[in-house]
Amino acid sequence: MAEKLPDPLERLIHELSRLPTIGKKSAQRLAFHLLKAPDQRARELASALVDVRERLRFCRQCGFIAEGDLCSICTDERRDSTLFSVVEEPFDVLALERGGAFKGLYHVLMGRLSPLQGITPDDLQIASLLARIDASKTTESPVREVILATNPNVDGDATALYLSRLITSRGISCTRLGLGLAVGSSLEFADELTLRQALDSRRALEKPMP
Amino acid sequence: MAEKLPDPLERLIHELSRLPTIGKKSAQRLAFHLLKAPDQRARELASALVDVRERLRFCRQCGFIAEGDLCSICTDERRDSTLFSVVEEPFDVLALERGGAFKGLYHVLMGRLSPLQGITPDDLQIASLLARIDASKTTESPVREVILATNPNVDGDATALYLSRLITSRGISCTRLGLGLAVGSSLEFADELTLRQALDSRRALEKPMP
Structure with a gap:
């Protein structure tokens, strides 16, 4: 580029372009928009960003968003x-909650x-899932079924298959969200009725061992 | 949604979804990403936002980004x-500068x-453009040509036509970026060669009055 942008703008464009689905051009457009918008708009976004990081954390037990410990x-x-649903990301919880x-x-x-991305079981909250299941066995309400609600794509399938072996080997029923979800799509963008269908038609991946 | 999100997260999603091209779902995804990313990432974005608003302004003369007055x-x-290029937005300057x-x-x-959006000539920096042109007449380097580089779509065409009448009536040559730009597209996303072609093949909209 012949014309070098002022540093603060370059920095904002750089920070925006590190966000998922936002490329260099989109980042540029967003940065210019924020520069042109009323002054409090950028400040409100900035304070919302800091606020989220200061006031929120992930639930110690399940990993969803929490204001406190849980x-x-x-x-x-x-x-x-006694019923668990295993999802990939916190926003997948929202998708399932929307259906109710x-x-x-x-x-x-x-x-x-x-x-391909080098993400192994150790990088995921799998040990904590098994620990939760195992710990429940000594309580009055042991886990009876785990619904694997990973996304219906290659990685989600592999993750579900891996988990189903670990879970059924503990003698616990393990199901996966049923047909109704389009293959290769993303759980987050499914409509409520499709998700409800998928919940109803969940199926066992492997029979629990005796 | 059955599950209400914590207020700070709702606020961040709301602020993000007010940005152009970012809908509710994208805002949700970005917010969750920022929550999951290392702590300094959200802070860096927040500080970049504030910095841009504190350190940058629009050039008093042309309206492009400036650190000082100009x-x-x-x-x-x-x-x-003696040669002006009229663009719609500050980022359009970048597009033309890229070609050099x-x-x-x-x-x-x-x-x-x-x-349709109720944007009239009074809402745009048209009076200041004419004032710049008129003021240049008494200097050693009067403006001799104005290149209208508005986007090649309905609104951009209408804007160019409106401006060309005002400019040619002042006896100044007025051209428009030539063919080479795809109709209905956006200047910002044109490649450098296309823009160079368009500059070379610029054409007069109306002959300057004698």
């Missing part, structure tokens, strides 16, 4: 603590197995 | 001050005429 789902006594059909608890993996 | 193009004495083919000065309209 999230509002884990502390809700009306939820069925699932009444159990969640476990967020914080990603998916991906040999 | 931008680096307006203060560059090697630029041809234009050596004159700019004038940013800060938008385009759009009857």
